Amino acid sequence: xxxxxxxxxxxxxxxxxxxxxxxxxxxxxxxxxxxxxxxxxxxxxxxxxxxxxxxxxxxxxxxxxxxxxxxxxxxxxxxxxxxxxxxxxxxxxxxxxxxxxxxxxxxxxxxxxxxxxxxxxxxxxxxxxxxxxxxxxxxxxxxxxxxxxxxxxxxxxxxxxxxxxxxxxxxxxxxxxxxxxxxxxxxxxxxxxxxxxxxxxxxxxxxxxxxxxxxxxxxxxxxxxxxxxxxxxxxxxxxxxxxxxxxxxxxxxxxxxxxxxxxxxxxxxxxxxxxxxxxxxxxxxxxxxxxxxxxxxxxxxxxxxxxxxxxx
Amino acid sequence: xxxxxxxxxxxxxxxxxxxxxxxxxxxxxxxxxxxxxxxxxxxxxxxxxxxxxxxxxxxxxxxxxxxxxxxxxxxxxxxxxxxxxxxxxxxxxxxxxxxxxxxxxxxxxxxxxxxxxxxxxxxxxxxxxxxxxxxxxxxxxxxxxxxxxxxxxxxxxxxxxxxxxxxxxxxxxxxxxxxxxxxxxxxxxxxxxxxxxxxxxxxxxxxxxxxxxxxxxxxxxxxxxxxxxxxxxxxxxxxxxxxxxxxxxxxxxxxxxxxxxxxxxxxxxxxxxxxxxxxxxxxxxxxxxxxxxxxxxxxxxxxxxxxxxxxxxxxxxxxxxxxxxxxxxxxxxxxxxxxxx
Numbered sequence: 284x285x286x287x288x289x290x291x292x293x294x295x296x297x298x299x300x301x302x303x304x305x306x307x308x309x310x311x312x313x314x315x316x317x318x319x320x321x322x323x324x325x326x327x328x329x330x331x332x333x334x335x336x337x338x339x340x341x342x343x344x345x346x347x348x349x350x351x352x353x354x355x356x357x358x359x360x361x362x363x364x365x366x367x368x369x370x371x372x373x374x375x376x377x378x379x380x381x382x383x384x385x386x387x388x389x390x391x392x393x394x395x396x397x398x399x400x401x402x403x404x405x406x407x408x409x410x411x412x413x414x415x416x417x418x419x420x421x422x423x424x425x426x427x428x429x430x431x432x433x434x435x436x437x438x439x440x441x442x443x444x445x446x447x448x449x450x451x452x453x454x455x456x457x458x459x460x461x462x463x464x465x466x467x468x469x470x471x472x473x474x475x476x477x478x479x480x481x482x483x484x485x486x487x488x489x490x491x492x493x494x495x496x497x498x499x500x501x502x503x504x505x506x507x508x509x510x511x512x513x514x515x516x517x518x519x520x521x522x523x524x525x526x527x528x529x530x531x532x533x534x535x536x537x538x539x540x541x542x543x544x545x546x547x548x549x550x551x552x553x554x555x556x557x558x559x560x561x562x563x564x565x566x567x568x569x570x571x572x573x574x575x576x577x578x579x580x581x582x583x584x585x586x587x588x589x590x591x592x593x594x595x
Numbered sequence: 596x597x598x599x600x601x602x603x604x605x606x607x608x609x610x611x612x613x614x615x616x617x618x619x620x621x622x623x624x625x626x627x628x629x630x631x632x633x634x635x636x637x638x639x640x641x642x643x644x645x646x647x648x649x650x651x652x653x654x655x656x657x658x659x660x661x662x663x664x665x666x667x668x669x670x671x672x673x674x675x676x677x678x679x680x681x682x683x684x685x686x687x688x689x690x691x692x693x694x695x696x697x698x699x700x701x702x703x704x705x706x707x708x709x710x711x712x713x714x715x716x717x718x719x720x721x722x723x724x725x726x727x728x729x730x731x732x733x734x735x736x737x738x739x740x741x742x743x744x745x746x747x748x749x750x751x752x753x754x755x756x757x758x759x760x761x762x763x764x765x766x767x768x769x770x771x772x773x774x775x776x777x778x779x780x781x782x783x784x785x786x787x788x789x790x791x792x793x794x795x796x797x798x799x800x801x802x803x804x805x806x807x808x809x810x811x812x813x814x815x816x817x818x819x820x821x822x823x824x825x826x827x828x829x830x831x832x833x834x835x836x837x838x839x840x841x842x843x844x845x846x847x848x849x850x851x852x853x854x855x856x857x858x859x860x861x862x863x864x865x866x867x868x869x870x871x872x873x874x875x876x877x878x879x880x881x882x883x884x885x886x887x888x889x890x891x892x893x894x895x896x897x898x899x900x901x902x903x904x905x906x907x908x909x910x911x912x913x914x915x916x917x918x919x920x921x922x923x924x925x926x927x928x929x930x931x932x933x934x935x936x
Contacts, residue, residue: 339731361615361733369731375724378715378810379629391621392732394612403608422723436728441608473607 293318293444293476294338299347301333308333309500311347316478316495320470322487322508323480324589325497331480334497335446339364352443365394368437372448374429376421382408383417386435393440403439411435412461427458434465438475445469445477451486459486466490488585496592504592512582518542518552519560522577523568530573537563550581615733622734622742623749630712630750639708643701644758646891650693651765653893657684684893690766690778692890694785695880697759698792700891702873705796706821708754713747713800714817715810717925722808726929736929743801744922752793759785784883791911792876794918799872802921805928824871831868835902838864868902875914882907 292315301309309330325331336342337349340360349356351363377385383404390400408417411431416424421432430450437445450466451459467490470477481487487494488508496504504511523530526547534541534551539560543550553560557580568575583591630636720726729739763782766775799820804813869878881887881904888901 341730361735364731365612365615365733367731369727371724371727371731373724373727375727377725377728378719378723388621388625389728389732391625392618392729392734394615394618394733395608396611396613399608399610403610406606437731439608440612440732441610475607 292316294349294351294478296334296337296349297347299334299337299349300345301330301337301342302345307500309337309344312497312500312502313347314495314502314505316476317493318476319493320466320477320479320491322491322494323478323497324484324487324494325503326593329497330500331497333500335369335448335478335480338446339367339369365440366443368440368442368445370430370433370437370445370447370450372452375433376429378422380421381418382413382421382424382432382435385421385432386439389436390439395440400439403441404435407435407438408432410438411465426453427455427462430454430458430462431465434462438469443476445475447477447479447481449481450479451481451483463489484584484586484589494585494589496589498593504588508585511588512585514581514583516552517557518550518581519557519564520577520579520581521549521551521564521575523547523549524574524576527571527573529571530567533567533571534564537567539563547576618732618734618738619740619742619745622729622739623745626712626716626743626746627749630746631753633711636708636711636750636754639704639711640754640757643704643708643754644697644761646697646700647693647758647762650696650892651762654685654688654770685770685773687890687895688773688893689886689890689896690770690775691781691784691884692886692888693762694759694778694781695877695884695886695888696891697762698755698785698789698880699873699877701755701758702876705751705755705792705876706818706872709747709751709796709800710814710817712750713797714804714814716743716747717801717804717928718807718810718813721805721928722810736926739929740922740926743925744797747797747800748793751796752790755789755793756786759789781884785880788876788880788883791879791914795872795875795914798918798921798925802924805925821872825873828868828871828874831864832902835864835868836900839900865902865905869905869910875910875917878905878910879907879914881905882910 294314294316296312296314296316299309299312300307301312312330312334323331323334333342337344338351338356340356340363343357352366354362354366356363377388380388383401386408387397387400387404390403391397395403405417408414411434413428413431413435416428421429424432430453434447434450437447447466451462454462463486466477466479469475470490477490479487479490491508493507494505494511495502524547531541531544531549534549539551539553541549542552551560551564553563555563561578564578565575567573720729726739730736734742759782763779763785767779769775800813800817803816803820804810807813807816868874885904887903889896
């Protein structure tokens with residue numbers, strides 16, 4: 284299932300083929316990365332890493348083109364990296380530096396004037412929740428703090444696109460929630476486009492609007508999470524206070540098919556538009572005296588959608 | 596860390612960004628400032644100039660004594676002779692040789708400074724995955740290599756140049772009457788061979804560092820390489836001295852005067868003597884200054900006690916070649932990095 288490309292793309296990849304010796308990591312790969320927060324999903328060895336490497340200009344493709352905000356990653360690598368921030372999966376810091384020195388230095392490397400870089404370093408460190416540790420050496424940081432400082436160094440120069448690689452790696456549940464909040468805040472309130480590569484589908488579901496699924500070096504699926512988790516035929520989930528045979532009969536009499544039943548929970552399906560089906564279900568409840576506790580369009584989880592895509 | 600997000604008033608940066616070129620200077624500047632802020636660095640810089648300090652002290656005392664003797668013992672024949680000797684000491688000084696000795700006696704300390712500044716420059720980056728930070732910014736491999744190179748080279752060169760410059764300025768102001776200005780050209784020449792020596796130290800240090808992930812191990816390896824080659828040179832010197840002793844003895848037995856030419860009968864020894872990091876540095880210094888050695892601390896020049904200068908072009912070529920090889924190793928080790936395991 285491949286959705287049509289959106290009109291405006293933050294990154295565009297056309298017929299990209301990347302080889303490592305005889306091994307082909309990406310084969311005629313094309314994708315339009317939309318604005319907003321995009322999840323990059325795929326099994327191990329699918330080509331996600333190679334895609335990120337290529338977007339950063341680390342890997343030279345055998346053929347094809349890739350652009351980020353109109354700049355070619357092959358011909359204008361430095362320009363592209365000035366607009367992009369990378370938060371790598373691995374621990375990475377500059378030894379012997381305090382948090383603020385490290386982030387300011389990263390800003391200078393990106394092209395910021397020294398004074399601006401220092402001022403901005405204080406801002407992003409504060410934003411990342413490391414305000415009290417700004418003068419501590421980065422090597423003394425805990426895993427969670429190191430994750431945050433990686434995000435701060437990626438953000439310091441105000442990139443238009445952030446590449447986050449396993450951003451919640453090694454974080455405790457609270458730290459993970461904080462990090463996801465931070466990512467969501469960056470992508471939804473600060474006008475920064477984000478690509479999150481993660482194996483944790485719940486993280487993607489919580490932060491991203493769109494996902495790109497890569498399998499065996501090819502684009503397998505792309506679209507908004509809303510669309511991808513939709514179930515064909517648009518069934519509706521109904522939860523009653525108690526199981527109600529009269530309500531069941533009334534529903535069946537209206538031609539609504541009960542697909543599954545689990546105590547007071549029913550999944551029903553009908554050809555009519557969702558609004559009309561909902562109205563019919565409520566009318567049945569009213570006429571039979573059944574008390575409706577919940578009513579919603581049934582969706583599958585992102586995990587189910589992902590497994591379907593991978594198995595396809 | 597599980598503290599709440601402290602500040603959500605973040606704004607996107609919309610300030611100026613310099614064009615994505617010449618990022619090497621940012622790296623060099625950071626490393627140089629870091630070295631210059633280290634008080635141990637300046638301690639070693641001061642120590643590296645110990646020869647100049649000693650020779651200037653000797654000259655100062657000699658001048659003082661000569662002045663006192665002239666005033667107090669005017670008309671006394673013995674005192675006049677002492678004064679004459681002291682003045683002769685000053686005139687005996689070959690100023691260009693003092694640059695060579697100042698450089699030569701500081702060698703070990705220059706190596707320590709190279710370790711202090713360069714041992715962790717790349718090795719620690721390897722350990723901390725710092726390349727990911729550098730290469731994900733508009734910073735190329737070339738920027739990284741050049742930036743690191745000059746980040747080590749500038750502090751090492753400064754350590755060599757500062758004592759020499761002070762000696763030069765002091766000499767220029769104080770010893771013009773004793774032939775100092777005649778050898779003023781030796782100062783830029785000294786800066787030249789110091790630049791090359793700093794290049795050699797820096798290249799080897801960075802090359803070794805690029806192969807490792809621990810700055811300390813890189814430092815130990817470089818120190819070991821330096822010491823082993825130096826021990827070899829020292830052994831050659833002992834062998835040379837024995838050989839010269841025999842030559843001197845033969846000359847005496849034959850009723851002849853020992854000639855400095857005898858020294859040049861041992862080209863293999865000469866080559867071997869300069870086959871170390873120190874040897875190359877000192878060899879180039881000798882070749883560029885056009886000196887063979889001797890006259891350290893103002894002592895009279897005695898033939899056969901020092902090994903003549905090597906061929907300057909060959910020495911320069913050797914140093915350039917070795918530096919290039921280690922820089923190539925460094926360059927090869929800076930690879931496009933893994934983004935995801």
